[in-house]
Amino acid sequence: MLPQIRNGSVNKLDETLLTRLPPFSLLDRPQIRTILDQATSRRYDEGSTVFGEGMAADRFYLLLDGTIRVVRTTPTGEQIIALHIGPGQLFGIAPALARDTYPATAVAAAECVTLSWPVRLWGDFVASYPGFATESNRTLGARLGEMQNRITELATQQVEQRVAACLLRMVNQSGRKVATGIEISFPITRQNISEMTGTTLHTVSRLLSAWEREGIVESTRRRIVVTAPHRLVVLSGPAGQV
Amino acid sequence: MLPQIRNGSVNKLDETLLTRLPPFSLLDRPQIRTILDQATSRRYDEGSTVFGEGMAADRFYLLLDGTIRVVRTTPTGEQIIALHIGPGQLFGIAPALARDTYPATAVAAAECVTLSWPVRLWGDFVASYPGFATESNRTLGARLGEMQNRITELATQQVEQRVAACLLRMVNQSGRKVATGIEISFPITRQNISEMTGTTLHTVSRLLSAWEREGIVESTRRRIVVTAPHRLVVLSGPAGQV
Structure with missing residues (x-):
């Protein structure tokens, strides 16, 4: 640091x-x-x-x-x-x-x-x-x-894969360990994620809520912690592993 | 040349x-x-x-x-x-x-x-x-x-706008005047266009057929002539004019 x-x-x-x-x-x-x-x-x-x-x-x-x-x-x-x-x-x-x-x-x-x-x-x-x-x-x-x-x-992946890949990219670039997983180290809103993935705010909210229920992420309005990165890797699809 | x-x-x-x-x-x-x-x-x-x-x-x-x-x-x-x-x-x-x-x-x-x-x-x-x-x-x-x-x-435009913008880009980069309009100077298939615009072959075919009926393009299997570029500009939407 x-x-x-x-x-x-x-x-x-x-x-x-x-x-x-x-x-x-x-x-x-x-x-x-x-x-x-x-x-x-x-x-x-x-x-x-x-x-x-x-x-x-x-x-x-x-x-x-x-x-x-x-x-x-x-x-x-x-x-x-x-x-x-x-x-x-x-x-x-x-x-x-x-x-x-x-x-x-x-x-x-x-x-x-x-x-x-x-x-x-x-x-x-x-x-x-x-x-x-x-x-x-x-x-x-x-x-x-x-x-x-x-x-x-954007050209080949479904929205769910893109959002998963986007979170993984931020975790890889600037994740920091916290008690429950890896936190993206800068403030990030659902709107920001929609602007990164070319999808709607509604879709991002729906996906994050689902992933929260499944124990993959925890999020507040401006913070995201990935609690099960390996499951996000699977969700990001084969192209996420390029 | x-x-x-x-x-x-x-x-x-x-x-x-x-x-x-x-x-x-x-x-x-x-x-x-x-x-x-x-x-x-x-x-x-x-x-x-x-x-x-x-x-x-x-x-x-x-x-x-x-x-x-x-x-x-x-x-x-x-x-x-x-x-x-x-x-x-x-x-x-x-x-x-x-x-x-x-x-x-x-x-x-x-x-x-x-x-x-x-x-x-x-x-x-x-x-x-x-x-x-x-x-x-x-x-x-x-x-x-x-x-x-x-x-x-890819992040903000609808498929129709993307395909129109894609054709315009090729016309601008490498169009040559022919009798009926401007021809893209290299062989280009519908499959190629789908690989450029992140859409399906089916959608590209549907759009090109519609535009052909409307007198905007003429196409064969490997050649595309844009006969009404100004109408493609309109179809490509505001972002096509960046």
Whole structure:
């Protein structure tokens, strides 16, 4: 776990904050010091927007703590949650896609702490810091893979399988052990799950209630604990095991 | 249109083949000569596989002519068509995603001609050739954007809208004018459309038959002409106009 930084002034940040993160793991301390000296740190309350879809991509980000929800809005105003991003990951890396606007909106799904840098430094980072380019490529590869999995799920799976796979994905990405099972570590509503799985709020509620009766999950309005992950794996169908 | 190369030995290829393509447009002729001297050219019959999902990514590709269909297969054997790639585009660029295997299968949707290079040259290309890295990033950005659009469509649109949007996308990417309208330039079956839109063959057939009666499309087993594109735009719904 990363240290809890709440109101970190950047020059007080310890270099060890970055040395364990893949994009920076090959660098020496003076290099990391330079990177931190150029960074801005910021705390975001749950629900606040880090950047919006279509906005000029003037900074790129590293998530130190919390969870970022990547959201797109359709022309008719429906929201789609494309993915969740956890601590230690780069995001808003529009320059890696040769874009000058952000392709989606980033919202703090829980309280978040970020570092960010002006986009003009991207080229310097790629050219000067060994492993940084590879790691940003790896991030894109992982996101692309996740999107392909989502497309496959949406195109071939039944709603029940999709909702089960969605819960499993969040448990794998950011589950924490609690007394009764594994809790998804950020607030998650039934509405959020419907926006992740392309189904209705009604269907999500019906499924979660059924699974609750069967002892597979426990849920409150904003929290979900998976109490029988192996049964969710079965429900997610063969494609859930890709 | 690119020249029709059928059995091109690489050292006979003209430099002008590449000078007009974005990844190479900033280079001088000696640089392009070096790149061509390192390339292997190959023709693929319609339906043949260029590389398979999960195979070691030992080469990266440039499509000179034809259309590449990017396919994933689910654990239960269902095929999903993720996207189509047209002439002049890089594909199989696993190193740009820091992957050592191909994330999907590439099939020749029509007769194709490719150039390819051993993956060990990727780093050289990125480091030595101005614009090459930016252009490969732009390719990734476009693919990621397309995938986000697909996820949005699958999650929020009705089947009729999805099929209409799918036809429009192919018309925009690779339509050619014919007497009665715009023809999708590569062979496309109803099964292919069902694999692109996550619906059944039966539904695709029903929709195409209805649209044929209404004078919106004309289709044979492997060819589709859109005779009234403006009506397809309406059918694709507001999200089709993203």
